Amino acid sequence: MSLIVLSIPLFFVLIGIEWLAGRLRGRRVFRGTDVFANLSLGAAQTVFGAVAAGLLAGAYVALYSVRLFEIPSTSVWAWALLLLGTDFCYYWFHRVSHRTHLGWMAHAPHHQSEDFNLSVALRQGPVQPFFSRAFYLPLALLGFPPAMFATAVALNTLYQFWVHTELIDKLGPLEWIFVTPSHHRVHHACNGRYLDKNHGGMLIVWDRLFGTFEPEREPVTYGTVEPVRTFNPLLAAWRPFREAVTLVRKTPRIWDKIRFWFMPPEWHPPGVEPAHLDVPPGRPRFEVYPSRRVVLYMAVVGILTLLVTVLFLFRGGALSFPVKLAFTAWFLASLGGLGGVLEGRRWARWVEATRLAVVPLALAAF
Structure with a gap:
């Protein structure tokens, strides 16, 4: 059984601890409406993954059958290299998911929340694994066994849970090597200087090496540049796809319709009026007030x-x-x-x- 599924009770315990810590500091960390959307979208990705488990694993297993090397799962060095390789592959998946329309459609739901707390870590794009898994296939060709790989990906994902919080400040020397809550607050911001920064999963060194690092310097406004304005998880998940399809339909030239999917999210095809969106500091959050x-x-x-x-x-x-x-x-x-x-x-x-x-x-x- 997946380590992620086995960790579900721990997720809720840690969310409860964050809520209590917020109350003790006099802060409202959670909004029930937003938590509902976050947990629902996280459950959706997990359900989709359970249904399509064979399909998601198939390509990796197929490549592993023609592997270049025999890597033993009992080697400590093999595990260290795999964890490093998994995080490297995650960095490039994460960066591409922010810099192409195709990737952003799958990843955008994770960024739609206008709050930042541990429940946001569970908010995921339901179909994202169908896009992300392709970036890990080189690990299969190198010879890392499927079960070993599945464990490494789960550990990488579990690490990322704790960095979704505002209650932990900067962590001194650790900020140079590991992804911390401060780094990830920047990543979830829609402030202009913060957009598309800090893509690392466990290690921030990839961002420092490849020019996508940005320290936390100013107050953060969370969410997407154009707010989703719904707590309905089904509508929130569909929104990025609807926007992309609408733009493609408006695109006059066939070539632009094709290359649209591989261009950055802010790119608009010639002949289509771009939306001029600005994110003012302290932008009001979307809210509903149920009875x-x-x-x-x-x-x-x-x-x-x-x-x-x-x-x-x-x-x-x-x-x-x-x-x-x-x-x-x-x-x-x-x-x-x-x-x-x-x-x-x-x-x-x-x-x-x-x-x-x-x-x-x-x-x-x-």
């Missing part, structure tokens, strides 16, 4: 939905592919329905009634 009844519903039904999802993740390996697809459809309806309830959409009650009616069937399938 107490809605908050109670979200707390009870949202937690139950999360528990059913965790059950699926723990049992997913033993389920048939049609059952996995059926659960995924139910889960997507859950994201849209709960998000609609949170934002007061009239259609949400019908979505919720339908998908709650099939919960007994889902539990029976498990």
Whole structure:
């Protein structure tokens, strides 16, 4: 079972500690509406990964079958080189995901939150693994075994969890080598001087070597340059794709339609009016104010939905592919329905009634 899935209880314990530390300092670290969107998008990526596990691993296993070297999984040096190589590959995936429309569509949901706390670490683009895994394939060709690689990627991901916080200041000499919360606050900023900086996962040395490092020098405004303005996780995940498709449809020339996907997110094709967006300091955050009844519903039904999802993740390996697809459809309806309830959409009650009616069937399938 994935180390990430096994770490889910620890994530919630650490989030609780951050909430308590914030309260003791007199700070409001979390907003419930934002936390809901963050956790939902994180669960979506994990569900998608569980359903497509074979597909995601297939290319790596295929390349490993024609590997150049035999690397033993018992060697300490092999593990050290793999962790270093994994972080190097992550840096380039992360940098490319910020500098191409194709990569940004998959990665943008992680940056949409206008808060910065440990729950934001769990907010991920649901389809991002389908893009990111290609960057790790050289490790298979070199000869790092698939199980060894899966562990290294999980450790790299787990390290990145703790750097999503405002409660830890700069860490002195560690700032020169490792990615710290200060570095990652810069990465999540949409301030002009901070855009597309500090892409490292565990080590900040890659950014220092390749010219993408920026220290934290001024107050940070979080989120994307154009705010997503919704807490509905389904709409938030779809938003980058919708924007990209809209721009491509407006593009006059076929060549520009093709190269659009490999150009930076700020690039607009000739003949398409660019959006002039400015991020003022202290930009107001998007907010909704649900009633107490809605908050109670979200707390009870949202937690139950999360528990059913965790059950699926723990049992997913033993389920048939049609059952996995059926659960995924139910889960997507859950994201849209709960998000609609949170934002007061009239259609949400019908979505919720339908998908709650099939919960007994889902539990029976498990």
